Amino acid sequence: MKGFLLAVVLIICFILISACNIANTPPPASPTTPPTTPEPTTEPSSPTFSPTPSPEPTTPPTGELKVHFIDVGQGDAILIDLEDTEILIDGGDRSPGVTGYLNQYVDGPLEVMVATHPHADHIGGLIAVLDAFKVDQVWHNGDASESKTYSDFMSGVNAEGAEVHAARLHDVIKAGELELYVHHPANLEGSTNNNSIVLHLAYGDIDFLFTGDAEQEAEGAMMMLSSVHLPEVEILKVGHHGSRTASSADFLAITSPEVAIYMAGVDNSYGHPHAETITALNAIGAQIYGTDVNGTIIVTTDGETYLVSTER
Numbered sequence: 001m002k003g004f005l006l007a008v009v010l011i012i013c014f015i016l017i018s019a020c021n022i023a024n025t026p027p028p029a030s031p032t033t034p035p036t037t038p039e040p041t042t043e044p045s046s047p048t049f050s051p052t053p054s055p056e057p058t059t060p061p062t063g064e065l066k067v068h069f070i071d072v073g074q075g076d077a078i079l080i081d082l083e084d085t086e087i088l089i090d091g092g093d094r095s096p097g098v099t100g101y102l103n104q105y106v107d108g109p110l111e112v113m114v115a116t117h118p119h120a121d122h123i124g125g126l127i128a129v130l131d132a133f134k135v136d137q138v139w140h141n142g143d144a145s146e147s148k149t150y151s152d153f154m155s156g157v158n159a160e161g162a163e164v165h166a167a168r169l170h171d172v173i174k175a176g177e178l179e180l181y182v183h184h185p186a187n188l189e190g191s192t193n194n195n196s197i198v199l200h201l202a203y204g205d206i207d208f209l210f211t212g213d214a215e216q217e218a219e220g221a222m223m224m225l226s227s228v229h230l231p232e233v234e235i236l237k238v239g240h241h242g243s244r245t246a247s248s249a250d251f252l253a254i255t256s257p258e259v260a261i262y263m264a265g266v267d268n269s270y271g272h273p274h275a276e277t278i279t280a281l282n283a284i285g286a287q288i289y290g291t292d293v294n295g296t297i298i299v300t301t302d303g304e305t306y307l308v309s310t311e312r
Contacts, residue, residue: 061204061303062177069237069289069297070101071311074265074272075121078210078237080201081105085176087112089199089210091125094149099128101296109134111175114167115153116197116212118145123153130156139173142166143188143195167197170228178203183222183230184214193240194218200231204303207231209255211239211246219251230254234306235299238262238281242273242290252284259308260286261297268292 068079072092079098080087084107091098091113102110110133115123118140127149129135138157144150157164165171169186172179184198196212209231219239222230236257239246241264260281264272273290281288287308289297295311 061301063302065203065206065301065303066105067201067208067235067299067301068101068105069261069263069291069299070098071291071296072096072098072125072263074241074268074270075125076116076212076237076241076263077101077125079105080178082176082178084108085111085178087114087173087175087178087180088126088129089114090116090122090212091127091129093121094124094127097125097128099125099132102129102133106133109136112137112139112173113162114138114173114180114197114199115140116210117141117192117195118143118147118150118153119192119213120147120149122212124149127152127156130160135160135162137163137165137173137175139165139167139197141185141188141195141197143192145192169225173199180210183209183228184218186221190217190221191215193245194221196239198222200233202231203301206235206301206303206306207233208235208237208299209233209257210237213240213246215240215243215245216248216251219246219248223250223254232256233258235259235261236286238273238277240272241268241270242277243270244274244276247277247280249280249283252280252286256284257286259299259306260288261299262288262290264290264292266292 063083066081070077070079075092076090077092077098078089086106088110113126113135115126167182169182171182180199180201183200185195188195193213193215194217196214198214199210201208233255236255238260242262262273298309300307
């Protein structure tokens with residue numbers, strides 16, 4: 001009897017152990033495919049740069065602005081005149097100079113003088129201006145020259161007691177309500193011409209670009225900037241007196257000037273303006289004026305419209 005009971009207990013234990021093993025056994029795995037990486041919904045993109053426009057005027061136009069492209073023969077001299085505020089960009093050569101012309105328009109001190117680069121046909125006339133007028137600010141590009149004209153100019157600057165600045169990319173030249181944004185140079189790695197200061201003036205809806213003697217190398221450097229783009233302008237002062245070394249097709253396409261003004265002397269020995277430049281300006285539909293043909297050229301604007309008048 002005891003043997004029979006022991007056998008029954010063993011059978012019951014066996015059944016219980018088997019049931020537990022079955023319960024703890026995981027179900028057979030179903031066939032699976034290797035995991036896959038989800039397909040991207042869009043192509044990966046590389047960083048892009050959105051050019052920042054030049055600063056717009058901080059205040060709306062309040063008066064009539066006149067920009068004088070003064071006939072000084074083979075040279076540059078530009079007077080920006082807004083009521084009692086005057087800015088002079090270059091002064092032509094020592095002769096004929098610009099002092100006599102400025103006497104008609106400068107009220108009190110000359111707020112700003114800009115020497116775009118140290119060639120005599122741009123800074124020679126500024127020497128007499130420093131003698132004749134009180135100048136509050138002098139901006140130059142920091143480039144030096146061994147010429148006597150440059151030496152005399154810097155002597156005049158040092159004697160003037162004005163604020164003196166070396167203009168660099170992103171600087172803003174301020175005088176009264178006027179602000180000129182510096183597009184060039186970022187440094188002095190180019191030739192004398194290609195180190196020229198390039199300035200953008202926005203007066204209301206009317207934009208001017210003053211390029212000194214900047215050539216295609218400088219134009220290319222400005223076009224490649226990601227930090228600030230060249231503006232479309234109404235008025236372009238054509239680079240380097242209308243030489244074929246400036247005014248590339250790409251530069252003109254970007255700036256898209258309505259009016260192009262070159263500054264050159266009658267029958268000058270350089271042949272300025274070159275036919276290639278005139279052709280390029282005609283190709284973009286610009287109205288072309290030159291001091292050799294038209295004499296002094298004045299652009300008058302109220303910030304909404306503008307008028308071009310000429311001496312002849």
